[in-house]
Amino acid sequence: MEFTNEQLQMMISEEPVGNLYPYNTKDKQQIEAYIQDLFYTINHLKSIKCEAIFDHYGSGYASYVDFFCYRKDGSSIVNKKYIEKDSLTSIQIEGLVLYISRLAPVAIIWRDKRHKAILDNGEDEFFSGMGMINHPHGIIDEPPSPMVNDFIEIKEKLARAGYHILDKEYLSQPLPFKTKIQTFTRPNQYKLFDAFFFWKD
Incomplete structure (x- = not known):
């Protein structure tokens, strides 16, 4: 799947593109609900546990939703230790990260190690150290x-669900026009990747 320059410009302007419902409605609330349904579907797979970040990392705007998926059987845990002064157990987990675009029916998959903290009361859990x-x-x-x-x-x-997984080769191509994107990348280094997956604080 390839996108036209016009579609790339629209996404950079935070305007959804694509023929798949609900992206074709350009209704951001419907798209968000569709991604939430996708999260529930993946999170109910037999062997996988997923965490999702829908709040734009707490500030700004993210053009995608971050899913972190790992195995329920504990085999994804690479390190576990108790930190007495904080009264919590710190667990390092390796899993798959999915970026689900809010702007087009596309996604990417990569790997990451993230830290999960479990407080002594066993009720409060939170992730940190996200890449x-x-x-x-x-x-x-x-x-x-x-x-x-x-x-x-x-x-x-x-x-x-109608999502196309974009590959590294396609996304590594230089962006074919000049523009300004709110990312960590300098303008002379923009790739197609930057038009799909960007976060601005």
């Missing part, structure tokens, strides 16, 4: 060995 990808180099096209079946299931759910 944010601002270039296409980290995108993966092949499943990591611990999550092969999960990767396949996630791709199937994305396809069923």
Whole structure:
């Protein structure tokens, strides 16, 4: 799937594109609800637990929703330790990150390690140390060995919902026109990636 310069410009202006409902309505509330439904679908897969960030990382505007998915059986945990002074258990988890675009029916998948803190009362949990990808180099096209079946299931759910997974090669192409995007990338280095996935504080 490739996009025209006009569509790329529209996305940079935060205007949704695409023929898939609800993106074709350009109604941002409907699109947000559609992405929430997708999250619930993926989060109900038998072996996967997912966390989602719908609040634009707490400020500004994110052109995508961040899903972090890892295995329920504990095999995604790479480190676990108790921090007595904070009365919490810190867990480092490796999983798959999905960026689901708010501006087009597209997504990317990459890997990240994130920290989860569990307080002694067992009720309060929160994630920290989240990575944010601002270039296409980290995108993966092949499943990591611990999550092969999960990767396949996630791709199937994305396809069923009408999402196209963009690949690293396409997103690494230089943006074919001059513009200004609110990203961490300098203007002379803009890639197609920057038109789809950007966050401004």
